[in-house]
Amino acid sequence: MELLKDWKWRYATKKFDTEKKISNEDLQNLKEAIQLAPSSYGLQPFKVLIVDDPEVREKLSPVSWNQPQITEASHLFVFAAKTGMDKDYIEKFIELRADKQGKSKEELQAYGDFIFNSIKDKSNEELTHWNSRQVYIALSNLLTACANQRIDACPMEGFDNNAYNKILGLEEHGLHAVAVVAVGYRSSEDSYADLEKVRFPEEVLFETV
Ligand SMILES: Cc1cc2nc3c(=O)[nH]c(=O)nc-3n(C[C@H](O)[C@H](O)[C@H](O)COP(=O)(O)O)c2cc1C
Numbered sequence: 001m002e003l004l005k006d007w008k009w010r011y012a013t014k015k016f017d018t019e020k021k022i023s024n025e026d027l028q029n030l031k032e033a034i035q036l037a038p039s040s041y042g043l044q045p046f047k048v049l050i051v052d053d054p055e056v057r058e059k060l061s062p063v064s065w066n067q068p069q070i071t072e073a074s075h076l077f078v079f080a081a082k083t084g085m086d087k088d089y090i091e092k093f094i095e096l097r098a099d100k101q102g103k104s105k106e107e108l109q110a111y112g113d114f115i116f117n118s119i120k121d122k123s124n125e126e127l128t129h130w131n132s133r134q135v136y137i138a139l140s141n142l143l144t145a146c147a148n149q150r151i152d153a154c155p156m157e158g159f160d161n162n163a164y165n166k167i168l169g170l171e172e173h174g175l176h177a178v179a180v181v182a183v184g185y186r187s188s189e190d191s192y193a194d195l196e197k198v199r200f201p202e203e204v205l206f207e208t209v
Contacts, residue, residue: 003144008197010147013154013182015190016072022151022184027075030183033145034077037138041115043093045082045131046138047175049168050075056167063163064180069154074184078168079139080175081131084124090115132178139179146183156180 022030027050034048051057057071064070082089094112098105119127139155146153157179164170164177186193199205 003148006144006147009150010143010153011192011195011197013073013152013184013186013190014067014069014192015187016069016074016152016182016184017187018072020185021074026149026151029149030142030145030151033141034138037134037141039134039137040130041093042097043085043090043115044134044138045085045089046135046178047080047082047173048138049078049080051078051168059167060159060164063167064156064159067156067158069156069182070159070180072184072187073154073182075182077142077181077183078164078177079135079179079181080168080170081128081135081178083128083131083171083174083176085119085122085127085131087116128176132176135178139181142181142183152184152186154182156182 031048031050037044039045051060052075054071057076060076061067061070070076090112093115094108095105097103097111098108119130122130143153143155159177159180161177164180165175168177170177
């Protein structure tokens, strides 16, 4: 399987080449990889900020344990989960679905009600966690797409989520920073590139029942 080669090639890049930028065409493909990720009911309860502004990235650096990827990578993707879930959002999703699938809103009403009934008794915190889990599926799509295109990436949770919310103004948009992916090209000085992969063996990881 070709994909196995891609996953073996990739590693969590620590040091990026600051001179190399990913092309617009590659960026477009990576965005599409995120867009095509599956999500529960198809709701895509998140937003992805691509932080271009060097000044903003400088501000994010100290609240990311000063990890060099934040300022040195070509592009920085910040994945923010929607906080909670509401009828309006589900309504908008149903409208989109009706439009895309050539159905009437009425035809899809039962599906919308079904989604709403499944979430209406959950707390905001539970819903935000649920939304965050959808984020990780999209994040994984991005990592795989990068590897496939021989673009380096580092998934990151080592940052202060609340500080990101403040700096990027996420809270007022009903969003919460969950994870970051730094994307670009490895520096020839990144010693992590040559390290052996560390993974538990099959017999530890799998069980047939
Ligand atoms: C959700 C998540 C959060 C991570 N956070 C960081 C991080 O903040 N900084 C970092 O350098 N690596 C981070 N990593 C990278 C992991 O340490 C790395 O994926 C793991 O050690 C396996 O190594 P490999 O990706 O090079 O195969 C993170 C990985 C994931 C999936």
